[in-house]
Amino acid sequence: MQTDYDVIVVGGGPAGTHTAMAIAKYSQQNLRILLIDRNPRAEYGKKTRSGWACGDAVSKKSLDYVCENLGISYSSPELEHHVDGVVVYSPDHEVKVLFDGEGYLLNRKIWPQKQLEYAEKFGVEFAFQVDAKRLLVEDGFIRGVEGINLRDGSVFRKTAKMVIDASGSASVLRIHLPIKSWIERNIDKDNDMESTGRYILEFEIGEDDPTWFDPRYCLIHLDQYLAPGGYSWTFPKGENKVNIGLGVQKKSLDRRNRMFGKDDTLRTLIDEYVRANRVIRNARLSQSPLDSGNTYATWQVPVRRQNDCMVANGYAIVGDAAWMPRPIDAGGIGPSLYASVILGRVVAEAVEANDVSEEMLWRYNKEYVDIYGYQMASFEVLRRYLQTLTNDKISYGMKYFLSQDDIEHIKRREHPKFPRVNNFLRVLFDGELRRRIREEPQLARGLQFTANKSRRLISLYKEYPESSAKFPEWHKRFMAELEEAFNRFS
Ligand SMILES: Cc1cc2nc3c(=O)[nH]c(=O)nc-3n(C[C@H](O)[C@H](O)[C@H](O)COP(=O)(O)OP(=O)(O)OC[C@H]3O[C@@H](n4cnc5c(N)ncnc54)[C@H](O)[C@@H]3O)c2cc1C
Known part of the structure; x- marks a missing residue:
């Protein structure tokens, strides 16, 4: 088959760039890989016009995983600040749960430049300022990409043996996927997409209150009034620097505004959250040249389980394009790094075997679910349940129904089992x-239900099919289990 490239990757975020590197790393035959990003080189990986919108936090474990597998390493300035973990606070700030272990606050504007440098060393080629518009099809397989050269408006058209879609949560390629596939094209925007935004600020220290700011920990505040249907975060980027923001579910925000006679928007809520912080005084947008053009940014994050199928003939999705962020805290960098390594290996083998069929690529679905994705549906259910609770109930539940055993589970990023309400004896x-x-x-009954549902969903994920032929039957059972929870919490 004559094509311009072996593989085209669309999207230069962490998912696309690490997948491209992984394909090169695992390739035995020097595959030709092209990565398309709509940004100019100097703004590589920029998500939206407003910047590299992100909370910037990543666990050391995820970063080590990708670095060890690809033989790369990251350090300062792209790793801006080290933290000992993430702490979640109840709405009344009285209960805290520590999870996730060591991690870093990235400089999301600088990190892509380092990724770019590594990818070029791996031999990946780049097409900057190209906006991919549609996928090319031949004989039921995806065979390339058509788009627009943003520099001069000319048509960009390149063929490849397969295309990887890492173009983020608003992927037009996935929405208009022109071949038969089990991949879901559209997300349920009402329930499963959060609007998020954040500032990068420098400030003077006001009160000494580690429940509001702690340079050693990323803080997550659960508060249905300040961040309806979502959560807010205060992530340290130094002793006097912070990435601070929040995410909301639009329908929860509308309901909250109606209930309290308010007219708040994402921006006014973020401003209110900054003002409420007792430690942050005289805040101003970061003056560092490393943050210029990136001090206030907004974007959307998917908060459901990953797409139940992520491959089709000649096509695969990864990162936010595959809805990978964890439903409970919208952390999407970690999952995208794990997925990049798995997908890169599967794609290198498939292309070199001259078989990029859905069947050959299926292993990516299975391995991702086995290693990382198997908990995501249960977190989706827990997230939906939390969205039905008031601040008082969340504080009460965390105070009286969360056990040490649950905290250990949360630390390991597992679903809590709530034995305090679930153990008859x-x-x-x-x-x-x-x-x-x-x-x-x-x-108590709600927590019991989510714990039992979590057990059943995880055991169903353990039976994730080895091949596409068994997918419809598995998916039917899986969705029946999930829909029972959705109906209960709707
Ligand atoms: C406000 C906010 C806070 C967050 N906080 C955290 C956090 O603290 N920790 C965490 O782990 N995750 C966080 N996330 C999620 C995390 O940022 C994403 O999961 C992660 O960036 C996903 O990487 P990606 O490569 O899949 O997509 P993206 O980072 O979105 O990259 C997609 C790339 O593709 C390009 N592109 C898009 N469409 C096209 C096209 N048609 N043609 C060419 N190029 C295209 C984009 O310009 C971009 O460069 C947050 C998200 C937001 C919005």
């Missing part, structure tokens, strides 16, 4: 706990 012999359950029976 424990409840029987603990009078205080019985009193709490009697006080909040609905809350």
Whole structure:
């Protein structure tokens, strides 16, 4: 087959760039790889006009995974600040849960330049300022990309044996995928997409209150009034520097505005959250040249499980284009790094075997689910449940129903099992706990339900099919289980 390239990757974010590197790394035959990004070289990986919108946090574990597999390393200035973990606070700030272990605050504007440097060393070729518009098809396979050269408006058209779509959450390529496939094209925007935004600020220290700012920890504040249907974050980028912002679910924001007679928008809520912070005083937008053009940015994040199928003939999706961010905290960099390594290996083998069929690429679905994705549906259910609760209920649940065992699970990024409301014997012999359950029976039942549902969804993911032929039957069982939860929390 004569094509311009072996593989075309669309999108120069962390998912696309690391996937391109991984294909090159695992290729035995020096595959020709082209990466298309709509930005100019100097703004590589920029998500939107407003900047490299991100909370900038990534766990050391995810970064180590990609670095060890690809033989690369990151350091300062792209790793801007080290943290010991992530702390989630209840709305009343009285309960905290630590999870995720060590991590870094990235400089998302500089990190892509380092990725670019590595990718070029791997032999990846680049087409900057190209906006990919549609996929080319031949005999039921994706065989290239057509788009526009943003520099002069001319048509860009390149063929390849396969195309990887890493063009982020608004992927037009996935929405208009022109071949038969199990890939879901559209996300449920009402339920599964969050509007998010953040500032990068420098400030003077006001009160000493580590529940609002702590240079050693990324703080997540659950607060349905300040961040309806979402959460807010205060991530340190130094002793006096912060990435601060929040995400909201649009319909929850509308409901909250109606309820309180307010007219808040994402921006006014972020401003209110900054003002509420007792530690941050006299804040101003970061003056660092490394942040210029990136001090206030907004964008959307998918917060459902990954697409239940991520491959088609000659086509695969990765990163936000595949809805990979974790439903509970919208962390999408970690999953995209794991997926990039797996996808790169699968694609290199498929292209070199001259078989880029859905069947040959299927292993990517299976391996990703086995290594990372198997918990995402249960987190999606937990996220939907949390969205139905008021601040008081969330604080109460975290105070009285969250056990040490749950905290250990959360630390390992696993779904909590809520044994305090789920273990008959424990409840029987603990009078205080019985009193709490009697006080909040609905809350206890809701937590019980999410824990049991989580167990069933994870066991269904363990049976994720080895081949596409078995997918429809598996998917039917999986969706029946999920829809029961969606109906309960709708
Ligand atoms: C405000 C906010 C805060 C977040 N905080 C965190 C956090 O703290 N930690 C975390 O892990 N995750 C966080 N996330 C999620 C994380 O940023 C994403 O999961 C991650 O960037 C996904 O990487 P990606 O490569 O899939 O997509 P993107 O980073 O979106 O990259 C896509 C690239 O493709 C380009 N592109 C898009 N369409 C086209 C096209 N048609 N043609 C050519 N190029 C195209 C874009 O310009 C961009 O360069 C946050 C997201 C937001 C919005």
